[in-house]
Amino acid sequence: MELNKNFLVGVYSDPDEVVSAVKKIRSNNIRIHEVYSPFAIHGIDEALGYKRSRLPIAAFLFGMTGTILALTMQFWMMGIDWPMIIGGKNFASLPPFIPVTFELTVLISALGMVGVFMVASDLKPYKKVKLMDVRITDDKHVIAIDLGANKGASEEIKKLLKETGAEEVNEKNFD
Amino acid sequence: MEVVSTVRPPLVTGGKTASDVTKDICRQVEGKPSKSWLMGMAISLTVLAIGLYATIVLLWEGIGVWGLNKTVGWAWDITNFVWWVGIGHAGTLISAILLLFRQKWRMSINRAAEAMTIFAVICAMMFPGFHMGRLWLGFYWALPLPNTFGSLWVNFNSPLLWDVFAISTYFTVSAVFWYIGLIPDFATIRDRAKNKISKLIYGALSFGWDGAAKTWSRYESVALILAGLATPLVLSVHTIVSFDFATSVIPGWHTTIFPPYFVSGAIFSGFAMVMTLMIVARHVMNLKDYITIYHIELMNIIIIITGSIVGVAYLTELFISWYSGVPAEQYAFLNRATGPYWWAYWTMMTCNVISPQLFWIRKIRTSIVASFILSIVVNIGMWFERFVIIVTSLHRDYLPSSWAMFYPTFYDVGEYLFSLGFFFTCFLLFAKFFPVVNMAEVKSIIKSTGSTIKTSK
Numbered sequence: 001m002e003l004n005k006n007f008l009v010g011v012y013s014d015p016d017e018v019v020s021a022v023k024k025i026r027s028n029n030i031r032i033h034e035v036y037s038p039f040a041i042h043g044i045d046e047a048l049g050y051k052r053s054r055l056p057i058a059a060f061l062f063g064m065t066g067t068i069l070a071l072t073m074q075f076w077m078m079g080i081d082w083p084m085i086i087g088g089k090n091f092a093s094l095p096p097f098i099p100v101t102f103e104l105t106v107l108i109s110a111l112g113m114v115g116v117f118m119v120a121s122d123l124k125p126y127k128k129v130k131l132m133d134v135r136i137t138d139d140k141h142v143i144a145i146d147l148g149a150n151k152g153a154s155e156e157i158k159k160l161l162k163e164t165g166a167e168e169v170n171e172k173n174f175d
Numbered sequence: 176m177e178v179v180s181t182v183r184p185p186l187v188t189g190g191k192t193a194s195d196v197t198k199d200i201c202r203q204v205e206g207k208p209s210k211s212w213l214m215g216m217a218i219s220l221t222v223l224a225i226g227l228y229a230t231i232v233l234l235w236e237g238i239g240v241w242g243l244n245k246t247v248g249w250a251w252d253i254t255n256f257v258w259w260v261g262i263g264h265a266g267t268l269i270s271a272i273l274l275l276f277r278q279k280w281r282m283s284i285n286r287a288a289e290a291m292t293i294f295a296v297i298c299a300m301m302f303p304g305f306h307m308g309r310l311w312l313g314f315y316w317a318l319p320l321p322n323t324f325g326s327l328w329v330n331f332n333s334p335l336l337w338d339v340f341a342i343s344t345y346f347t348v349s350a351v352f353w354y355i356g357l358i359p360d361f362a363t364i365r366d367r368a369k370n371k372i373s374k375l376i377y378g379a380l381s382f383g384w385d386g387a388a389k390t391w392s393r394y395e396s397v398a399l400i401l402a403g404l405a406t407p408l409v410l411s412v413h414t415i416v417s418f419d420f421a422t423s424v425i426p427g428w429h430t431t432i433f434p435p436y437f438v439s440g441a442i443f444s445g446f447a448m449v450m451t452l453m454i455v456a457r458h459v460m461n462l463k464d465y466i467t468i469y470h471i472e473l474m475n476i477i478i479i480i481t482g483s484i485v486g487v488a489y490l491t492e493l494f495i496s497w498y499s500g501v502p503a504e505q506y507a508f509l510n511r512a513t514g515p516y517w518w519a520y521w522t523m524m525t526c527n528v529i530s531p532q533l534f535w536i537r538k539i540r541t542s543i544v545a546s547f548i549l550s551i552v553v554n555i556g557m558w559f560e561r562f563v564i565i566v567t568s569l570h571r572d573y574l575p576s577s578w579a580m581f582y583p584t585f586y587d588v589g590e591y592l593f594s595l596g597f598f599f600t601c602f603l604l605f606a607k608f609f610p611v612v613n614m615a616e617v618k619s620i621i622k623s624t625g626s627t628i629k630t631s632k
Contacts, residue, residue: 014622015619015622035388036386036388037386037391038363038386038615038618039615039616039619040392040395040615041388041619044391044392045389045392050388050392052396053393055393055396055397055400056396056400074331077319077328077331081326082325082327082328084330086330086332089332096331097331099334099337099340099411099415099418100336102411103341103408103411104340104344106348106404106405106407106408107343107344107347109404110347110401111351113397113400113401114355114397117355117393117394117397118382120393121387121393123358123382123383123384123390124382124383125379125383126379127382127383128383129362129381129383130385131386132385134366136386137359137363137365137366137386138193138194138366139193139197139618
């Protein structure tokens, strides 16, 4: 994401106001770059028109991978590569393999999904963070509007942000 | 305007705002360590040092320095293992199961409870490691790695191996879950940091978090699925721990009641440990507005429920041993209650069955002193539960000529001290350098359950 652009930043205190502001701004055909908050706001993704995350699908696929891997590993090791008689039981049978299969399913599903989340959201330890407003990790919510994507409507947007309850409207420039 | 719910007490008192949450929690991280913290650290490090000496001797000499004999081949080590794993369970219960049930009171205790889980699981993992004698070969023996004996693989039919997978998965998933929750709070500390070093460290720890709505939406979805995965996981872990005993043919161990009985015992002892830690933390760190009497009362209610399940399980075991008509089984339980270890059995019964019932009285379950004392009593009781199950079932085995007693040596005690010292050192470091309360989650409920609600305009 390129951020060397000009933004109009509306600062809000109340999360519910942010949701109604987003709805109003979008109904005025103004494109919102993103909303930044100190915590997850209920209903903000619907208001912004975001689709439901597909991470559950990733979790399921990774989980299936874990199941298949665990079953293949155990049947191959115990049944094919080096069969051993333990307590007079079958070389390989499903019931005693269930616990390890379950654990590996959970492990790979969790790690895989979190990995996808990190990549999709571009979270990494050496990332240089560009904040719209430093207070968004404290108590302020911010609606950022890209002036490049909404050409010539700067004054109108400013007014709209104020109308919807913004305490401040600032300009932010990332160079 | 003040609005107070008539149905539920507020979860955050003192009229806190979102910005107050940031200040109150970050104060611990940013300020100089307090006197009580330094004192706690000094005690923990002393205990850790004594334990370290015992551990070094153990690794040098081998497990012969423990008090084990050929009749009692499992004693303090596995008792400590099961005890620590059990303690860990409360953290996951709070952060995962209470998340699925949308219990908002989890939010101010989940962070610390999960830290407790992680450290407790590390402590638990030490004991099977030490018992293998050669710790450095442990990985090689316990994991299905190619080796020069064939490859001769590990035995996937053994509950001990299931344990390896269960505990390591549990540790990894809990750590990941915990860390994901920490990222937004690290970002808060990063943005408040004044000096270069903490800016750099918390900057790296926060993974470039910028609070975007899209990321929050993904974050919520990750948290929900991790909770969904961690819930059966946590139940499976103590179930598998109980299989270590239940799949054997030792009288007193060979019972199908073990999995649910162990799981509820684990949650019981875990909540007691959360209680002990949170009462101290709330007092020392001045978190009284976040961890309220209402939180303590709710935790005590879980302690009554799980404690009662454990009590019923004890009685069921007694009944079934008689009803089974198997003399060895009957003797195992008679020996527990009236044999040479009767004192351990009755300590367990008093601490686990009788003491939590006191929480039926409202005055006791809302009293901080009583909750603190009873939480320690419960943890002593749960340690004895494992000791009773393990040692009394083993010490009088099939041949009366091999009957023996188990006497712990300095090294048995030392290993236990090592784990305790390690646990409290880690927890104190966590309490100093990490945000102890999940700020982002608490901020999200300020508006709906704070004691003072500011209405807009």
